[in-house]
Amino acid sequence: MSAETTSAEATAAGASDGVTLYDVDNPAPVIEAPRKRTKKTGSASRGNFEMQAWLFMRLSGIVLVVLVLGHLLIQLVLDGGVSKIGFAFVAGRWASPFWQVWDLLMLWLAMLHGANGLRTVINDYAQRDNTRFWLKMLLYTATVFTVLLGTLVIFTFDPNIS
Amino acid sequence: MSTPTLDKHSAALDAAEDGAAHLVTVTFRIRRFNPEVSEDASWEDFQLEIDPKERVLDALHKIKWEQDGTLTFRRSCAHGICGSDAMRINGRNRLACKTLIKDINPEKPITVEAIKGLTVMKDLVVDMEPFFQAYRDVMPFLITTGNEPTRERRQSAEDRERFDDTTKCILCAACTSSCPVFWNDGQYFGPAAIVNAHRFIFDSRDEGGEQRLEILNDKDGVWRCRTTFNCTDACPRGIEVTKAIQEVKRALITRRF
Known part of the structure; x- marks a missing residue:
């Protein structure tokens, strides 16, 4: 009987890094107070980054369905299909501010949507902190580069380039 | 009401006396781990004759009581209320006390392992x-x-x-x-x-x-x-x-x- 008690206590002590859950004075496991409210817990103000990222995925997804399907339809199906695409076709489209805004919106939403999706995949699957950090740095660099380059091209596109 | 119950009861008794015709041979492949013996977990097969209408928990009891007393698992009420005996049976998390053997194809070996994501302490017991x-x-x-x-x-x-x-x-x-x-x-x-x-x-x-x-x-x-x-x-x-x-x-x- 005494041997059993000792082993049970040893297990309990080992289970929580030296903090004894129960002893002679506390025959039942002590229920610790729920996690303390710290600065990191988040204030009562609504939202934090994870919540906004989650909302962004839903909202950008809805908008992207329209933007991307419309884009594919115009580029590949309607009016002669893929054979009509050339420098002149793109130049003609980007002459209108409507298509500039369309493409800009699509670029930003698709890149951020995809990057956030990959961020969650990296968070879920990377096993070591170092791997996770560098994969995310690579992802952010690629995203920023693509978004900035695309934006630059849309705004500074010159149809008369030789 | 009582008469048919009695009839049924005696019929069941008769069937039991008839012998083990309704029993099937089932192999249980159990993930064993004992840190005092080995650092690695390994699969161990147990074969037993059991009624397919019995539950996986009954089979574990049979193994522990009749074949290998070192098999370690948690169970308390054994009726699906206390929540002690969740384990991974044939790759799915289930309660051993609510899973009938006939429902998980007893013709193939039935794998039983501890639930994932928590530290295994011994056999099917994890640190909760x-x-x-x-x-x-x-x-x-x-x-x-x-x-x-x-x-x-x-x-x-x-x-x-x-x-x-x-x-x-x-x-x-x-x-x-x-x-x-x-x-x-x-x-x-x-x-x-x-x-x-x-x-x-x-x-x-x-x-x-x-x-x-x-x-x-x-x-x-x-x-x-x-x-x-x-x-x-x-x-x-x-x-x-x-x-x-x-x-x-x-x-x-x-x-x-």
Whole structure:
């Protein structure tokens, strides 16, 4: 009987890094107070980054369905299909501010949507902190580069380039 | 009424006396781990004659009592209420006491292993402490302000219905240990903790909803849920776990609950 008690206590002590859950004075496991409210817990103000990222995925997804399907339809199906695409076709489209805004919106939403999706995949699957950090740095660099380059091209596109 | 019961009883007795014609030979492939013997876990096969209408827990008992007394597992009530014997049977999290052998194809070896994502201590016994820590963190108790009423706290049937599904949780950890996000680093609160937060957040008598929502708004809170539905599939009580998590997410955004 005494041997059993000792082993049970040893297990309990080992289970929580030296903090004894129960002893002679506390025959039942002590229920610790729920996690303390710290600065990191988040204030009562609504939202934090994870919540906004989650909302962004839903909202950008809805908008992207329209933007991307419309884009594919115009580029590949309607009016002669893929054979009509050339420098002149793109130049003609980007002459209108409507298509500039369309493409800009699509670029930003698709890149951020995809990057956030990959961020969650990296968070879920990377096993070591170092791997996770560098994969995310690579992802952010690629995203920023693509978004900035695309934006630059849309705004500074010159149809008369030789 | 009593006569047919008696008849049935004697018929069953007769069948039992007839011998073991209804028994089948089943192989149980159990994941064994004993840190005092070896650092590695390994599979061990046990063969036994058993009625296919018996449960996996009965088979484990037979193995422990008749073949190998060192086989270690948790069980308490053995009737699907205490939530002690959640284990991974044929690759799915189930309660051994609610799984009939005939339902999981006894012709092939039946694999039994400890639930994933928690530290295995011996054979099928895992350290449940991280699981219960997440449970404690969501404050699973009634929070109210003001004077205590002299009578019971009344609630309409509709208000009770709102969180009825999540009151069924028995804390067996089948859902949390089936969640791939929980497997990753064990920091995610896990479905069970969120289900038990849901039970109080949507309780009209409780006033700690905002506090619980803020706790689940954490980096490792509800936003890590990827709606894989593993938890809903695993729940032995049939709780719509993923739906409950989504309702908590919606409550966090709309602040209506």
